Amino acid sequence: MQVLNDNISRANAYMARFREEGVMNHSGGENVPAASGETFETVSPVDLKPLAKVAKGGAADVDRAVAAATEAFKTWGKMPGKERRKILIRVAEAIESRAEEIAFTECMDTGQALRFMSKAALRGAANFRFFADQAPTAEDGQALRTPEQMNVTSRRPIGPVGVITPWNTPFMLSTWKIAPALAAGCTVVHKPAEFSPMTAKLLVEIAEEAGLPKGVLNLVNGFGEDAGKALTEHPGIKAIAFVGESGTGSMIMSQGAKTLKRVHFELGGKNPVIVFDDADLERAVDAATFMIYSLNGERCTSSSRLLVQETIYDDFTAKVAEVAKRIKVGHPLDPETVVGPLIHPVHEKKVLSYFGKAREEGATIAAGGEKVGEEGCFVAPTLFTGATNGMAVAQEEIFGPVLTAIPFKDEADAIEIANGVEYGLSAYLWTSDLGRAIRMTDTLEAGMMWVNSENVRHLETPFGGVKASGIGRDGGDWSFDFYMETVNVCFPRTEHAIPKLGG
Numbered sequence: 001m002q003v004l005n006d007n008i009s010r011a012n013a014y015m016a017r018f019r020e021e022g023v024m025n026h027s028g029g030e031n032v033p034a035a036s037g038e039t040f041e042t043v044s045p046v047d048l049k050p051l052a053k054v055a056k057g058g059a060a061d062v063d064r065a066v067a068a069a070t071e072a073f074k075t076w077g078k079m080p081g082k083e084r085r086k087i088l089i090r091v092a093e094a095i096e097s098r099a100e101e102i103a104f105t106e107c108m109d110t111g112q113a114l115r116f117m118s119k120a121a122l123r124g125a126a127n128f129r130f131f132a133d134q135a136p137t138a139e140d141g142q143a144l145r146t147p148e149q150m151n152v153t154s155r156r157p158i159g160p161v162g163v164i165t166p167w168n169t170p171f172m173l174s175t176w177k178i179a180p181a182l183a184a185g186c187t188v189v190h191k192p193a194e195f196s197p198m199t200a201k202l203l204v205e206i207a208e209e210a211g212l213p214k215g216v217l218n219l220v221n222g223f224g225e226d227a228g229k230a231l232t233e234h235p236g237i238k239a240i241a242f243v244g245e246s247g248t249g250s251m252i253m254s255q256g257a258k259t260l261k262r263v264h265f266e267l268g269g270k271n272p273v274i275v276f277d278d279a280d281l282e283r284a285v286d287a288a289t290f291m292i293y294s295l296n297g298e299r300c301t302s303s304s305r306l307l308v309q310e311t312i313y314d315d316f317t318a319k320v321a322e323v324a325k326r327i328k329v330g331h332p333l334d335p336e337t338v339v340g341p342l343i344h345p346v347h348e349k350k351v352l353s354y355f356g357k358a359r360e361e362g363a364t365i366a367a368g369g370e371k372v373g374e375e376g377c378f379v380a381p382t383l384f385t386g387a388t389n390g391m392a393v394a395q396e397e398i399f400g401p402v403l404t405a406i407p408f409k410d411e412a413d414a415i416e417i418a419n420g421v422e423y424g425l426s427a428y429l430w431t432s433d434l435g436r437a438i439r440m441t442d443t444l445e446a447g448m449m450w451v452n453s454e455n456v457r458h459l460e461t462p463f464g465g466v467k468a469s470g471i472g473r474d475g476g477d478w479s480f481d482f483y484m485e486t487v488n489v490c491f492p493r494t495e496h497a498i499p500k501l502g503g
Helices: 002-021 059-076 081-097 099-110 120-137 170-184 198-209 224-233 246-259 281-297 313-326 345-361 411-419 434-443 476-483
Strands: 025-027 030-032 039-043 050-055 143-145 149-157 161-164 188-191 217-219 239-243 262-266 272-275 305-309 364-367 382-385 402-408 426-430 448-451 484-492
Touching: 002 050, 002 099, 025 059, 025 198, 059 188, 059 217, 059 224, 081 099, 081 120, 081 170, 081 198, 099 120, 099 170, 099 198, 120 170, 120 476, 161 170, 161 224, 170 188, 170 198, 170 239, 170 476, 188 224, 198 217, 224 246, 239 246, 239 476, 246 262, 272 281, 272 411, 281 313, 281 402, 281 426, 305 313, 305 411, 313 364, 313 382, 313 402, 345 364, 345 402, 402 411, 411 434, 426 434, 434 448, 476 484
Parallel strands: 161 188, 161 239, 188 217, 239 262, 272 305, 272 426, 305 402, 382 402, 426 448
Antiparallel strands: 025 030, 025 217, 039 050, 143 149, 149 484, 364 382
């Protein structure tokens, strides 16, 4: 209890400046209120008390930010990659030096547990370091030769880009998009989710204090229908990188169509973890529960569908239920907490609505299935058993600590169930049969798959989904393919005959 009280005191100290100053927009190196003067409140999901007033941006604020990004691009886009690298490494170091402040702020703003958010800043710094190291060679291409020609390819930053990030682990996901954009030579206008705006403000301050030139990274807070729409429709923005819900991604694509914007979408998921009876079942239980109950289940790659071979279904799901019942739900700043409060009452209401749907459709609630306490947005880790793939709880992205367990007979049945949703972000497979692992991964409809593992990320690998789970890939060189334009220059190696017309 003493550790929790100490953490709350430190968090309050970090929150004090936001309560006093609010969360302002940031354009051209300056903190600015919304042009309209309007604000909205961000509340803590712990107790629903206000944390700060936030600038409610709109079209005028986006115009200002885009103008700043356009001006800054004239120099940032031409800066040698090795010089950009030096600056971005300093940003990474500055993030690390303020890791506790970032983590505590994120906990209070999102409800995510400290045991996970304590690593969020370090992961954000790692993103900046990784892409900083790629900056010196980001423009490099190939020399393609024929007897008559030499073609030389290279890449150029596309220009000012818009980055729209979600409310789950917002700091880490912001750096995941912003770091490669900056390393590529793009300038950025960032619109964070309205439910979790606070660490986006920390990021732009940290970056500029570390030496990022003014106007290279700009921040406009607000709602999707105002600031978001203005950003996606703005002719000065060359591309939109968005992380969020699939329906919103479709709307953004439509909004950007008139200006032929390039889009990169990381969208929803209803990801299967498939467990065969020859798997290491103890490790599979640990992995399946970790991937749904960590981070409050509020992550796109969570394994929210548990597909278990029918020969072990009852025993396996009983073990999962035991784990779910033992998980500590509590204040996010308590080091023992695993599941904190969900992000916002609106989202909590959505998650709670699925408990009634599960009962109506005939599923059994083997663990959880209820709100915890009367204050805040706390929901018990939940397991639905006896489910079929046609149920809403098996088809729809709940985005909470809620797992739906479905039995399957054999490989063909498992594939049919796993692929039988509109999403295709990730999949997890547990088996000791190598041949089966190859057959399954050849057939699963998912952009990313892990065999006998939970989600362990390697920054050089491509990250992204298929079907309604997204467009494009992040990570490694794939990020630069989005933020840069490939050009080709052809040189003649020999003199060749040029056709004469009209002669």
